[in-house]
Amino acid sequence: MTYIIAEPCIDIKDLSCVDVCPVDCIHVFERILIIDPEECIDCGACEPECPVEAIFPEDALPDKWNAFVEINYAFPDAAKINPLVDKYAEENDVHNEPLE
Numbered sequence: 001m002t003y004i005i006a007e008p009c010i011d012i013k014d015l016s017c018v019d020v021c022p023v024d025c026i027h028v029f030e031r032i033l034i035i036d037p038e039e040c041i042d043c044g045a046c047e048p049e050c051p052v053e054a055i056f057p058e059d060a061l062p063d064k065w066n067a068f069v070e071i072n073y074a075f076p077d078a079a080k081i082n083p084l085v086d087k088y089a090e091e092n093d094v095h096n097e098p099l100e
């Protein structure tokens with residue numbers, strides 16, 4: 001299994017999760033962070049650190065964010081990930097407010 005980062009991270013990217021990951025498997029892409037599904041050890045340390053609750057164990061990801069399974073497993077291919085995130089954001093009218 002892996003942990004998955006979903007819609008609330010788009011354009012927020014505050015990086016709190018990166019600091020706590022013991023295996024450094026959370027990586028920055030254009031509009032979102034992505035967890036390397038091969039390297040993630042399912043420790044759960046990142047989940048409570050996210051201020052916008054964007055991180056879930058794969059088997060607990062809300063159905064409305066299923067698109068992020070494909071996006072996450074496209075790691076590390078930025079040429080796939082970045083357009084998939086753009087497409088998702090456009091289709092779902094994502095406008096996440098910047099953190100204060």
Ligand code: SF4
Pocket residue numbers: 003020021022023024025026035039040041042043044045046047
């Ligand atoms: S669950 Fe653990 S290993 Fe996986 S991304 Fe989060 S902090 Fe890193």
Ligand code: SF4
Pocket residue numbers: 005008009010012013014015016017018033049050051052053054055
């Ligand atoms: S802590 Fe949450 S919003 Fe911040 S980069 Fe990680 S997943 Fe994205």
